[in-house]
Amino acid sequence: MENLNKAKMVYEKLQSALSEEEQVVYKQRCDELAPSLRYCAYNIGDQSAMDDLLSLRSQAHGELLDNLDTLVAQTRDRRTEVLSETTWRGRTFPVRPERVRLFLLADRDLTTNLDVAEASVADRIEQLERHLMDCKDALAAARDELKNDPASKGKTSSSGGPLSPLQYLVSYITYIRLSRNIQRNNLMVQAAKTSLSDKAASTE
Numbered sequence: 713m714e715n716l717n718k719a720k721m722v723y724e725k726l727q728s729a730l731s732e733e734e735q736v737v738y739k740q741r742c743d744e745l746a747p748s749l750r751y752c753a754y755n756i757g758d759q760s761a762m763d764d765l766l767s768l769r770s771q772a773h774g775e776l777l778d779n780l781d782t783l784v785a786q787t788r789d790r791r792t793e794v795l796s797e798t799t800w801r802g803r804t805f806p807v808r809p810e811r812v813r814l815f816l817l818a819d820r821d822l823t824t825n826l827d828v829a830e831a832s833v834a835d836r837i838e839q840l841e842r843h844l845m846d847c848k849d850a851l852a853a854a855r856d857e858l859k860n861d862p863a864s865k866g867k868t869s870s871s872g873g874p875l876s877p878l879q880y881l882v883s884y885i886t887y888i889r890l891s892r893n894i895q896r897n898n899l900m901v902q903a904a905k906t907s908l909s910d911k912a913a914s915t916e
Contacts (some may be wrong), residue, residue, distance in 0.1 A: 798816055798884070800880070800884045800887075803880060805877040805880050805881060806877055807881065808857065809850075809853040809854055809856075809857050811849060811850050811853040812850045812853055812854050812881065812885065814846075814850075815846050815847060815849070815850035815885070816850075818843065818846060819843070819847075819888055819892075822839065822840075822843055822892075825839060826839065826840075826895075833899055833902055833903045833906070834903065836899055837896060837899050837900060837903065840892055840895060840896040840899070841896065843892060844889065844892055844893060844896065847885065847888060847889045847892065848889075850885055851882065851885045851886065851889065854878065854881050854882045854885055855882060857878055858878045858879065858882055861876060861878045
């Protein structure tokens with residue numbers, strides 16, 4: 713991380729000494745170093761660095777976006793070792809399937825990412841679309857685990873008894889899917905209203 717900071721400092725000094733046209737190249741180099749610095753910061757204990765990575769990702773394009781996707785994925789993989797359980801509606805329950813762990817981490821990160829001021833409505837809709845696809849896979853993984861769970865045999869939400877941890881996990885993922893779907897639909901309505909307003913304004 714120290715070497716990355718030194719490289720960034722050199723680029724910044726070169727940038728300040730050059731003409732405006734020549735500064736563009738070195739500014740780009742500084743921007744390319746930013747994700748790696750955030751990732752290093754996260755690895756040495758700075759929990760806010762993940763939020764910075766997601767903020768950078770919402771503004772990135774091309775090769776920089778690919779690099780950020782890789783860094784975010786690596787960070788999430790590292791955090792799955794920590795996420796062994798979660799809490800919903802006052803009940804704490806284990807999260808065993810790896811795909812579900814990754815999804816729940818992504819869901820936490822998505823809330824922060826959607827709140828980034830620079831993210832457009834279209835960007836937020838796209839993020840939610842991808843997230844809903846991941847949610848479908850996570851739900852399938854949880855249901856597969858549920859089929860082989862002896863603690864869930866004979867238990868249903870209508871049987872009156874408490875749900876098994878896996879049944880509760882399936883319910884939680886289903887709740888997330890419905891909530892994110894509503895969120896996506898609201899943004900689509902917002903986008904449609906904006907489009908109609910723009911068309912009406914252009915015809916006046």
